[in-house]
Amino acid sequence: xxxxxxxxxxxxxxxxxxxxxxxxxxxxxxxxxxxxxxxxxxxxxxxxxxxxxxxxxxxxxxxxxxxxxxxxxxxxxxxxxxxxxxxxxxxxxxxxxxxxxxxxxxxxxxxxxxxxxxxxxxxxxxxxxxxxxxxxxxxxxxxxxxxxxxxxxxxxxxxxxxxxxxxxxxxxxxxxxxxxxxxxxxxxxxxxxxxxxxxxxxxxxxxxxxxxx
Numbered sequence: 155x156x157x158x159x160x161x162x163x164x165x166x167x168x169x170x171x172x173x174x175x176x177x178x179x180x181x182x183x184x185x186x187x188x189x190x191x192x193x194x195x196x197x198x199x200x201x202x203x204x205x206x207x208x209x210x211x212x213x214x215x216x217x218x219x220x221x222x223x224x225x226x227x228x229x230x231x232x233x234x235x236x237x238x239x240x241x242x243x244x245x246x247x248x249x250x251x252x253x254x255x256x257x258x259x260x261x262x263x264x265x266x267x268x269x270x271x272x273x274x275x276x277x278x279x280x281x282x283x284x285x286x287x288x289x290x291x292x293x294x295x296x297x298x299x300x301x302x303x304x305x306x307x308x309x310x311x312x313x314x315x316x317x318x319x320x321x322x323x324x325x326x327x328x329x330x331x332x333x334x335x336x337x338x339x340x341x342x343x344x345x346x347x348x349x350x351x352x353x354x355x356x357x358x359x360x361x362x363x364x365x366x367x
Contacts, residue, residue: 158308162297162315169291170323174358175201178238178329179324182278185245185347190332195327196279201324202287205317208294212316215295216302216309229268235359237285241278242355249348291316 169175176197183193296318301308 162312166316168320170320176324176327179328181351185351197328199287200282201321203283206322207287209313211290212295212298216298225333239359240354242352245352298307
């Protein structure tokens, strides 16, 4: 049980430090002018979707064996890179549109600002939540498999450790990341925010295509 506890704790902590689990929230939150509280809320919701899908898969693995996770591997391996890539391309398009339309005002746009912001926030939350839900941590499933052979108490322990450590780690990294971005010249970031966010998401997507976590 000690080995199960230590292994789950270590893997969960390392998992939370993966850039694709917190950097998109930092860059998107800065670009969308979210407060730290809003950014952490979105991170918590998307992170919970991630840990819930991992836990659900883990329970099934503990019952049905490792083969279930192997069959799911290809889908989860492609889901998050594709969604990150789509979000990244959207932000790059916004950057290009901003450059072309910088000198053209829209007198009717002001009345639609709040509505568009709300719609954008909901769409981003859905996209990020879906990306995280479809990419469960497969490495921790080995501990669920071992816990399944020990009993439901061990399965519950692995699930508790993974959920608490992963969510806490993601929130902590987002907080540190936000503080780091505050050191960047806000005027410079304002003119390059969509480009920075888009490139960050595209690089993470490409990185995830070739690096298996």
